[in-house]
Amino acid sequence: MNGKLEFLLLGPLEVTARGRRVQVGGPRQRTVLATLLLNADRVVSVDALAETLWGARPPSSSRTQVAICVSALRKAFRACGVEDEVIGTVAPGYVLRSGGHRLDTLDFDELVALARAAVRQGRDVEAVRLYGSALALRRGPVLANVTGSAPEHMSAQLEENLLVVYEEQVELRLALGEHRPLVAGLVAAVERYPLRDRLYGLLIVAQYRSGHRAAALETFARLRCRSVEELGLEPGVELRRLHERILRDEERPVVERPPSQLPAATRAFVGRTGELAVLDRLTATDGQVGAPPLGLLVGGVGVGKTVLAVWWAHRHADLFPDGQLFVDLGGHDPHRPPADPGAVLAYLLHALGVPPERVPLVTERPALFRTMMAARRMLLVLDDARDAAQVWPLLPNTATCRVLVTSRNPLRELVARSGTVPLLLGGLEPGEAVALLRGIVGEERAARAPDAVAELVELCGRVPGALLAAAAHLASKPHWEVPRMVRELNRPRRRLSGLGGCGQHLRDGLASSARCLDPVAANLYRALGGLPTPELTSWTATALLGCPTPEADDVLERLVDAHLLEPADSGADGETRYRLPSLSHAYAAELATTGP
Secondary structure, three states: OOOOEEEEOOOOOEEEEOOEEOOOOOHHHHHHHHHHHHOOOOOEEHHHHHHHHHOOOOOOOHHHHHHHHHHHHHHHHHHOOOOOOOEEEEOOEEEEOOOOOEEHHHHHHHHHHHHHHHHHOOOHHHHHHHHHHHHOOOOOOOOOOOOOHHHHHHHHHHHHHHHHHHHHHHHHHHHOOOOHHHHHHHHHHHHHOOOOHHHHHHHHHHHHHOOOHHHHHHHHHHHHHHHHHHHOOOOOHHHHHHHHHHHOOOOOOOOOOOOEOOOOOOOOOOOOHHHHHHHHHHHOOOOOOOOOOEEEEEEOOOOOHHHHHHHHHHHOHHHOOOOEEEEEOOOOOOOOOOOOHHHHHHHHHHHOOOOHHHOOOHHHHHHHHHHHHOOOOOEEEEEEEOOHHHHHHHOOOOOOOEEEEEEOOOOHHHHHHHOOOOEEEOOOOHHHHHHHHHHHHOHHHHHOOHHHHHHHHHHOOOOHHHHHHHHHHHHOOOOOOHHHHHHHHOOHHHHHHHOOHHHHHHHHHHHHHHHOOOHHHHHHHHHHOOOOOOEEEHHHHHHHHOOOHHHHHHHHHHHHHOOOOEEEOOOOOOOOEEEOOHHHHHHHHHHHHHOO
């Protein structure tokens, strides 16, 4: 078995494998490992490692002792099931290969890069969340249990990076009007970094906008006194200008706003009348103590779970005056792992006004979150949940809140624990699907080929995601008529590619669902793609699998749970029949041709 290691540097150095801590030895092994990790995928010479351990005058046996440390680390990794050579020997020293393993510093850098990109694109609320996820990776003083010149220098750099990210997040939160919850954290920060002008400026703005003008002026006076006495310098130009604006009362306080994190609702929304009526029941007061009404939207790729949740949430936003929270749990995102509930809780606590440095240990976050949500009238949307374990710690315990969860999985454990009834989403009604297509393609263009429009709707399985992809492709090609699009999609193996760029997003989603299948179900799904028709019975599965019918039925139901197969009407003989939905059939046909 080849395991995956997690290297944690944003705190005391730790290594874990499958959730269990790996014992990496004493101080020297920790120093060698930290140095290699801080130079991951780059060769570190033996001489550099020796200098880190012993300074400018290492003992004559230093090379041997470094080799012993590396050997001990390799042995520790092998003992926890890691077969790959994590630390390779490459002249003139060693290299730690990070591929296939996790480094929290790389996670931090990626989240910060995403946050800064969101800022450039004007998505400030999402940027605050991403910054919060990055800051939540910190577990304490960086590399507190590691000594040596190189690690100490790098730990100081990492601490600086963390501080800069905290300042960037605070600036965004001030721009969003969240000034009052920031004051306590900024007071603690300036005490720890007493000569950092940027922190003082943020604190002064937060105090002033919270209505504490005198406190803001006193903070500036304290900074000026420190700066003059200890450095012989006046505060920087920006701080002096800020001080002057406050003296003239030109920094008008901003009214603090509750969090409003819902993504924009699409204008291309049709139908779902029955589903919206079911969700409307969440607005009723049922009187159950400690149980927030919970809506669970379950369905396959592209059926519009998120769109429906966001549409309903915007329609009823006025019922949640204390704010609306939105979290993408990434349960089936092929480009990143599912969100960790502990990191999500840290983000939610930030949104509720808890400063980053006051976010408690992971085990204590659920209790604080429930406390913060108590008596508030808020909506929490948890999008793309992978399983109940990811959702349960994030649920409030007050009936004044409402929760919406979307998932591709049935989440039976959540249903059993919460008592909620899942709302299963499928394709739109034929008339609704046609209306969605017409709204983008245009009435005149669609009217020229009504039969082709009806056929196109069925080729897309009446799934909103596929319909929108087809409509967008047609809109980008005004010289195409609808029948040509029908011809493009009529062959299952080319259906997803025929949907243009948006088809790749649907293919990624289907691939993610298929990867979650066990090997037997995955093999059956691939085999079904080679059949001439998307319809089948359990006898078909029995023949393909070469197993008894009851076992084949179990495998078919696993495909149903993954929304890659759906029950059809039973035949005259009473036997259950199944069919591959249009998009699932298309992806299975691709797999049957190309293999997994």
